[in-house]
Amino acid sequence: MGEWSYGRLRIQMNKAFDIGVESLSRNGGAETAGLDSRFSRPSGETIPSDKFDATDTAAAKSFGDTGNGGTFFLETFGCQMNDHDSEKVAGLLLSRGYRQVETPEAARMILYNTCSIREKAAQKVFSRLGEYRERGTDKIIGVLGCVAQQEGHDIFKRAPWVSLVCGSASYRKLPEMLAELEAGNKRVTGLDNDTDETFETEITRRDNPWRAYLTIIEGCDKACAYCVVPHTRGPERSRGSESILREVRQLAELGYSEVQLLGQTVNSYVDPTAPRMKFSDLLLEVAQVAGIRRVRFTTSHPRDFGADIVEAIDREPKLCDHIHLPVQSGSTKVLRAMARTYTREEYLEKIALIRGAKRPISITTDIIVGFPGETDEDFAETLSMLDEAQYDGVFGFKYSPRPNTPSLALNDPIPEDIKGQRLVMIQEKQRVIQTARNLAMLGQELDVFVSNKSRRQNQWSGHMTSNRVISFSSQEQELLGSYVRVKATDSGTGSLTGVHVG
Ligand code: SF4
Numbered sequence: 001m002g003e004w005s006y007g008r009l010r011i012q013m014n015k016a017f018d019i020g021v022e023s024l025s026r027n028g029g030a031e032t033a034g035l036d037s038r039f040s041r042p043s044g045e046t047i048p049s050d051k052f053d054a055t056d057t058a059a060a061k062s063f064g065d066t067g068n069g070g071t072f073f074l075e076t077f078g079c080q081m082n083d084h085d086s087e088k089v090a091g092l093l094l095s096r097g098y099r100q101v102e103t104p105e106a107a108r109m110i111l112y113n114t115c116s117i118r119e120k121a122a123q124k125v126f127s128r129l130g131e132y133r134e135r136g137t138d139k140i141i142g143v144l145g146c147v148a149q150q151e152g153h154d155i156f157k158r159a160p161w162v163s164l165v166c167g168s169a170s171y172r173k174l175p176e177m178l179a180e181l182e183a184g185n186k187r188v189t190g191l192d193n194d195t196d197e198t199f200e201t202e203i204t205r206r207d208n209p210w211r212a213y214l215t216i217i218e219g220c221d222k223a224c225a226y227c228v229v230p231h232t233r234g235p236e237r238s239r240g241s242e243s244i245l246r247e248v249r250q251l252a253e254l255g256y257s258e259v260q261l262l263g264q265t266v267n268s269y270v271d272p273t274a275p276r277m278k279f280s281d282l283l284l285e286v287a288q289v290a291g292i293r294r295v296r297f298t299t300s301h302p303r304d305f306g307a308d309i310v311e312a313i314d315r316e317p318k319l320c321d322h323i324h325l326p327v328q329s330g331s332t333k334v335l336r337a338m339a340r341t342y343t344r345e346e347y348l349e350k351i352a353l354i355r356g357a358k359r360p361i362s363i364t365t366d367i368i369v370g371f372p373g374e375t376d377e378d379f380a381e382t383l384s385m386l387d388e389a390q391y392d393g394v395f396g397f398k399y400s401p402r403p404n405t406p407s408l409a410l411n412d413p414i415p416e417d418i419k420g421q422r423l424v425m426i427q428e429k430q431r432v433i434q435t436a437r438n439l440a441m442l443g444q445e446l447d448v449f450v451s452n453k454s455r456r457q458n459q460w461s462g463h464m465t466s467n468r469v470i471s472f473s474s475q476e477q478e479l480l481g482s483y484v485r486v487k488a489t490d491s492g493t494g495s496l497t498g499v500h501v502g
Contacts, residue, residue, distance in 0.1 A: 018182055021043045024056055070180050071106060071110070072093050073102070073106065073110050073111070074086055074111045075112050075128070077113065077117025077121060078145070078471065079117075081262055081263075083207070083213065087207060087213070091203035093204060108140060109141075110139050110146075112125055115145065116149075123148075126159070129143070130159075140181060144168070144171075145168055146232035148165045148191070149167030149232040150404065152189070153165070153189065153191075163181065163395055164188050165188075167190060167343050168199070168234075169195055169234035170190030172195075172197050172199050173190050174269075193233065193234030193427070194232075196237050198217075198218050200239065209255070210258055211258040211451075212260070214247060214259055214261055215261075215263065217265065217266060217268060218266065220235075222303075223339055224404050225406040226338060226368065226402065229264055238274075240272055241271045241277040244282065245286065248286050249407050252290060252292050257293040257294065257483075258292070258296070261283075264299060265304065266279070268304045278279055278303075280311070283309070284312050284315070286423050287318040292318060295318055295320060296320045298324045299326060301326075302340075302346070302347050303341045306325075310354055310361070312357075320466070322358055322362040324364045325364075325365055327347055327367060327389070329382050331379075334382075338371060343382065344385070361466075362392040363390075363391055364389045364393035365393075365394055366395045367395070367396045368397050368399050369382070369419055369426060370398050371397070372407060372413050375434065382426070386433060387429075387433075390433060390437070393433075394426060395431075396423050396427060399439075400414070434493055437493035439491050441491065443487070445487050445488075445501060448464055448486075449462045449463050450482050450484055451460040453480055458473050460479050460480075460500075470495075470496040470498055475500075487501045
């Protein structure tokens with residue numbers, strides 16, 4: 001689901017926001033945009049440091065000759081923010097004369113852009129690094145992203161063959177860090193997250209030829225009790241509206257027809273420049289750019305979600321009819337413990353705003369089960385939230401304590417089997433809701449952006465403006481990248497199928 005089959009270098013795109021019940025079972029993190037976790041291969045191993053010493057390994061010898069013309073392999077874990085950061089990192093490397101290759105074996109420099117929102121996600125990175133423990137390496141290995149920020153210099157202790165550790169808030173300093181590596185420096189770090197700067201580059205190597213991601217706000221000031229993002233990505237920093245619009249215009253000229261504005265809390269955007277544009281005004285301005293046909297945004301924080309956003313969607317058809325609004329729990333008591341800054345009732349008021357729009361807007365959410373102190377009664381309130389909100393997709397996660405988060409002090413008192421049972425109950429209820437919602441779409445003609453061609457003859461798939469995926473049949477020879485009308489003819493729990501009608 002959601003994996004682009006063209007031109008990707010082991011980077012998955014768009015996975016968190018494809019609506020499908022199968023995604024409910026992923027044991028991920030908190031808010032999907034930043035916290036989607038895709039990993040299932042735990043290792044937990046600590047890598048012994050006795051075999052490696054950056055001062056005398058072959059890796060150390062190669063530091064000085066990896067400059068212009070070197071090759072890099074970049075693997076990305078986690079969310080769309082990370083995907084897009086990787087696009088920018090790749091662009092920056094390409095602009096310095098590096099060449100991107102498809103396998104670690106072919107590369108002089110191997111970079112892992114990491115996610116630490118779930119324990120398993122962080123373990124995955126050390127598992128990757130552990131692959132070099134026995135056989136050694138003459139390559140430069142770098143750890144970027146949230147695990148880099150989380151673990152800092154400890155990464156050098158666990159995996160001494162690593163030579164670059166850089167958190168996302170320090171990406172703007174990557175050119176200097178690369179210069180240090182090229183000059184032969186063996187241990188380079190960028191771990192500063194006390195910044196008001198955003199990461200902008202002249203060149204971004206985009207992996208999707210039609211949907212372009214743009215980060216408009218980085219970091220987070222919300223301090224939810226379970227979340228590592230404020231620690232790993234630093235404080236909220238918004239990008240100037242004119243800079244955003246300039247990039248959107250460039251993207252349109254390059255042929256991109258769809259843009260997705262990204263932020264951990266995208267609707268908390270505060271224009272730092274003179275127009276002082278509100279988020280909803282920015283959405284409308286982006287939609288005005290010639291050539292842009294669809295504008296998406298994610299992830300919205302319920303506290304900052306206002307009627308002006310719904311009014312903007314009502315006014316401007318190019319603004320997609322999908323809002324991802326993480327609720328996390330249906331219990332006000334648990335929401336307070338999570339420091340989510342809204343009550344169940346306040347959240348439901350936001351849902352009512354969206355449901356009151358002039359056109360149907362798809363709503364998806366994230367839910368954490370098993371947060372410390374969550375009783376059966378609290379969980380029952382979360383289940384009833386599904387009934388009331390009638391979500392089009394739910395990303396359910398089991399709570400796991402993370403370092404540097406306030407909830408770490410609460411320990412992890414809910415047993416794993418209870419968490420598992422609760423997750424299954426969420427999945428089952430949502431499956432029923434989603435089946436009914438899909439059934440209601442049968443017979444409708446839908447606008448679909450064609451993004452995939454099936455191996456099966458005459459079969460295609462694409463996204464509706466609601467971000468649902470629909471598979472459909474067509475006799476056309478080439479549809480990739482086009483907008484078509486599809487009539488929905490059949491539905492399952494997490495899928496719709498149809499036929500091309502024009
Ligand atoms: S701290 Fe920020 S990024 Fe983390 S869950 Fe809360 S709002 Fe989302």
